Amino acid sequence: MSALIQNILIKVGQKKDRLLDILLSVQEAESFVSDENIKIIAGSLQLSEIDVRQCMSFYHFFSTKPSRHRIFLNDSVMANLMGGQKVKEAFEKVLNCKQGEINADGIGFYTTACIGMSDQEPAAMIDGVIFPSLTPERVRFVVEGINQGKSLSDLYYLPLGDGRNGGAALNTMVNSNIRKTGLLLDDYYKSGSALTIAIEKSELEVIGIVKTSGLRGRGGAGFPTGMKWEFCRSSEGAEKYIICNADEGEPGTFKDRVILTEKIEMLLEGMTIAAYAIGAREGIIYLRHEYQYMRQHIENALAVARTKKMLGNNILGKDGFDFDIRIQFGAGAYVCGEESSLIESMEGKRGEPRFKPPFPVQKGYHNKPTSVNNVETFCKVCRIIERGGEWYRRYGTKQSVGTKLLSISGDCPRPGVYEIEWGMTLYQMLEMVGATNTQAIQVGGPSGSLIGKTGFDRKICYSDISTGGSMMIFDQSRDLIKDVVLNFLEFFIDESCGSCLSCRACTQQIRNKLEKMIHGKGVSTDIEDLKKWAKFTLVSRCGLGQSAANPISTSIANFPHLYQAMVQKEKDYDTCFDLASAVADSCKVVNRVPNF
Amino acid sequence: MERVKFQIDNKDCEALYGQMLVDAARDNGVYIPTLCNMQDVKPCGSCRVCTVKVNGRYATACTTPVACGMEIESDTEEIHEIRKALIELIFAEGNHYCPTCEMSGNCELQALGYRFGMMVSRFPYQFPQREINTDCQHLIIDYNRCIRCKRCIRTIKDKKGKSYFAFINRGDKLEVTMDKEMAKTMPLKVAELAMENCPVGAILLKETAYRVPIGERRFDKKCIGSEIEETDVKVFMGELNNE
Ligand SMILES: Cc1cc2nc3c(=O)[nH]c(=O)nc-3n(C[C@H](O)[C@H](O)[C@H](O)COP(=O)(O)O)c2cc1C
Ligand code: SF4
Ligand code: SF4
Ligand code: FES
Numbered sequence: 001m002s003a004l005i006q007n008i009l010i011k012v013g014q015k016k017d018r019l020l021d022i023l024l025s026v027q028e029a030e031s032f033v034s035d036e037n038i039k040i041i042a043g044s045l046q047l048s049e050i051d052v053r054q055c056m057s058f059y060h061f062f063s064t065k066p067s068r069h070r071i072f073l074n075d076s077v078m079a080n081l082m083g084g085q086k087v088k089e090a091f092e093k094v095l096n097c098k099q100g101e102i103n104a105d106g107i108g109f110y111t112t113a114c115i116g117m118s119d120q121e122p123a124a125m126i127d128g129v130i131f132p133s134l135t136p137e138r139v140r141f142v143v144e145g146i147n148q149g150k151s152l153s154d155l156y157y158l159p160l161g162d163g164r165n166g167g168a169a170l171n172t173m174v175n176s177n178i179r180k181t182g183l184l185l186d187d188y189y190k191s192g193s194a195l196t197i198a199i200e201k202s203e204l205e206v207i208g209i210v211k212t213s214g215l216r217g218r219g220g221a222g223f224p225t226g227m228k229w230e231f232c233r234s235s236e237g238a239e240k241y242i243i244c245n246a247d248e249g250e251p252g253t254f255k256d257r258v259i260l261t262e263k264i265e266m267l268l269e270g271m272t273i274a275a276y277a278i279g280a281r282e283g284i285i286y287l288r289h290e291y292q293y294m295r296q297h298i299e300n301a302l303a304v305a306r307t308k309k310m311l312g313n314n315i316l317g318k319d320g321f322d323f324d325i326r327i328q329f330g331a332g333a334y335v336c337g338e339e340s341s342l343i344e345s346m347e348g349k350r351g352e353p354r355f356k357p358p359f360p361v362q363k364g365y366h367n368k369p370t371s372v373n374n375v376e377t378f379c380k381v382c383r384i385i386e387r388g389g390e391w392y393r394r395y396g397t398k399q400s401v402g403t404k405l406l407s408i409s410g411d412c413p414r415p416g417v418y419e420i421e422w423g424m425t426l427y428q429m430l431e432m433v434g435a436t437n438t439q440a441i442q443v444g445g446p447s448g449s450l451i452g453k454t455g456f457d458r459k460i461c462y463s464d465i466s467t468g469g470s471m472m473i474f475d476q477s478r479d480l481i482k483d484v485v486l487n488f489l490e491f492f493i494d495e496s497c498g499s500c501l502s503c504r505a506c507t508q509q510i511r512n513k514l515e516k517m518i519h520g521k522g523v524s525t526d527i528e529d530l531k532k533w534a535k536f537t538l539v540s541r542c543g544l545g546q547s548a549a550n551p552i553s554t555s556i557a558n559f560p561h562l563y564q565a566m567v568q569k570e571k572d573y574d575t576c577f578d579l580a581s582a583v584a585d586s587c588k589v590v591n592r593v594p595n596f
Numbered sequence: 597m598e599r600v601k602f603q604i605d606n607k608d609c610e611a612l613y614g615q616m617l618v619d620a621a622r623d624n625g626v627y628i629p630t631l632c633n634m635q636d637v638k639p640c641g642s643c644r645v646c647t648v649k650v651n652g653r654y655a656t657a658c659t660t661p662v663a664c665g666m667e668i669e670s671d672t673e674e675i676h677e678i679r680k681a682l683i684e685l686i687f688a689e690g691n692h693y694c695p696t697c698e699m700s701g702n703c704e705l706q707a708l709g710y711r712f713g714m715m716v717s718r719f720p721y722q723f724p725q726r727e728i729n730t731d732c733q734h735l736i737i738d739y740n741r742c743i744r745c746k747r748c749i750r751t752i753k754d755k756k757g758k759s760y761f762a763f764i765n766r767g768d769k770l771e772v773t774m775d776k777e778m779a780k781t782m783p784l785k786v787a788e789l790a791m792e793n794c795p796v797g798a799i800l801l802k803e804t805a806y807r808v809p810i811g812e813r814r815f816d817k818k819c820i821g822s823e824i825e826e827t828d829v830k831v832f833m834g835e836l837n838n839e
Contacts, residue, residue, distance in 0.1 A: 047758065050775035054762035333766070350763065355641055355659040498744070498763070498770030499642045505685045508768055509719045533719075536681050539647045539654045 004029055005040050016045050019055055019348030023062060024329055031070070032063040058350040060112060060332030061289050068106035069146060073124040076114035076251045077487045078409050078472060083135070084122040090136035094143040105147060113334060113491055114251035115290040118409035118472070119177045119416050126152060128292045130174050133158065163262050169297040176258045177416030180432070182403040183383050183395065184263070184376070185419045191265045194385040195310060198273045199318040206277045207233065210381060212389030214401035219245055219374030220468035225381070228371055232361040233278045235369035242275045242283040243365065243372045247330055247337035249288060250445035251491060252470035255405035256375040258417045260294055263379055264301040268325060270378030272310060273385055275323040278371055283325040286342050289332050298327060334495040338542050339372035341497065352497045353542035376405055396422035400461035408433050410473035422461040426451065429460065429471065437475045445470035446488035447547035449554040450480065480555060481562055482518055488551035489514065496544060503545025506536045510552055517566040524572050527563050531556060602666040617657035617668065618646055627825035628670055629679060629711065631704055631795060632745035633658035640746045645682050645708065648675060683708050684717035691723065691740035698805050699797030701813030705743060707820035732779040734787035734802055742772050742798040752790045754778065
């Protein structure tokens, strides 16, 4: 066994459930995972080679080819809206290779789904370092610098980012862009105050306060947090786990990035309160690979919390209250944001969602009761414990209590994070960000809804138009079908775990039909077909498949004229076969010219 | 063991608590079509063909345990339409040329196609380019026909529990593949089991085709599911046979 692998196994643990970490460590050291190393890892974990490959090939960021540097350019809707295509061409030109290839100098160039920088696109990750607000000129500058052997931080073309981004631990050009603060983002909170209060109370009292507050999960599904903790607490099992879902994969959202950057102490404290409430000794932050630039920053915060006795044994002097937190990195898979596939991934497997029941609160990580909560949810808990459940209920509406962080991007002068009270209308939101001439808003990311003018008086809240926080604004100049809907479908096709036939195959059929329509071959029955086919995806196992056709169904419902415009008026039957191009093809083979 | 009462399409049923719905239904004489599922093997819920509505919400019967008072809709127009569409999706996704396939008549996918009265897929055929692999001394793996049901992955292991088969990639690039080294030494017995467990003609034994002649195969005379529940689909098959 090579020394490298040996060291990694010692550090990470020679266990199957740490396969993801082992592979990530190998890749970090050598830029790729070689066939040789796959063999060694398989051997030492008692796995077949194919077991290792099946895990590896699930995640976007693993490579089996060596490279000196790796560039991942975002090709999300937002990136392309902000000039991503030109940036991509610039990369291909200066690197002299196409996307997906490694150039002669050993620089690999790839595209990737939304990297959580929608407020500063187009952005790329180069060896894990974020390069936001790219232009073709900046691309040339950076690549030439790399070729001259300069270090990445010498190639920054912008000042360091605002807030803590400019600190030594983060040292990044990324901006937090906080535009509106509320009870989470404002500065009135004193670190430690909630945890001190919590440990004075009984575990059930803590859960009681969270229940009184009416707090619902901020990861999208909106499950009542107090109830989730109560289930987890009462599930049988001596060991329990708290997991913070920091996968933030929904295109267009970046508010968790900002919380992790600016309010990391609050997050750790919220997790610790949760651990106290449910009786967990171990907490894990599942952090998306794209946010690896925050590793040192988070590790520092963990170290500080330990010295302050807010983590570790006998926390804040409370006898027997032991709890600590570690970071688990993902490796590039949107579906791993789904709580059960997140757990599979943490166990070193492909991130395929589990069936429910049993739910994670019953059987989660290592089949032990586990509460998975979103970054924002944990932070809200701090304020609630500090000020009380009743206080929290004063914010928002009756059913949607409190505030919500929105990640707003697209055609508006002030993209960024806004903490609003639930109940704001979309009109008010557009006014707040200064958007004009708005054609549509994608609420809740690709898995949400595309809303047009007639829906702008709808309210942002659980009972009307609910959102995990992603808000993308498109003005009248945008082609919603080609630039938005089609991109979202591609996203789901790429990110599906592939298990469910309905998610894997039906989305492809829908995409193909839409492409056919875009190419001018639409017939009137296509629109009805799309509506019907969209329904078949609803029988998929997890939320990804169940919402994979939302881009189609919500855009047909709210923008029917765009679809009508793609239908050929004189034709009502479908022929996928294009006679003209088929004849042209066969003529080419025999060196003839078509005579029509 | 605790017994629970539930209903399938308004028929009163009884089963052991926690039994999966497909099994519970079978014990009560109700056939819920399945494709990826195998009796007594951990389910994986990939084909979605066993979709039912449980208390008004979609669920797969192979992965959902029965609970007291469940109301299940299975034989409804809505569910029938979904299942049929799913089967058509499979036919369109791969390359399934039944007349030239060794499994014709024994194939569960083909049998479901008949049962659901499918004449042609409503979805355009994708004609994907897929490989035929012969690395294994005993097997031909024809990926044109693989429906990614995961049966081989779940059931075919060596003595130490290592898998011969695995998924590779994800999403639209998801494929089944075999461990190269292990394939070379796969014992005949295991190879036979692999072929037996594959619901379609993707895993075939070398050098032994057509042991059971066409006309005498599993689904040649009886429709799939008829061992559990007779249906009027027989009539449909009968019509085909009489012509
Ligand atoms: C495909 C998919 C992706 C998801 N991605 C995330 C995510 O990135 N972050 C998150 O907090 N929740 C995500 N969720 C929701 C989680 O499954 C889970 O509901 C959430 O983490 C629970 O936390 P909460 O109760 O605090 O909302 C996702 C769900 C699905 C189906
Ligand atoms: S719905 Fe899609 S992503 Fe979810 S389990 Fe099924 S195939 Fe995987
Ligand atoms: S080879 Fe056969 S058993 Fe294996 S996944 Fe494909 S269809 Fe299923
Ligand atoms: S048989 Fe239940 S999902 Fe395939």
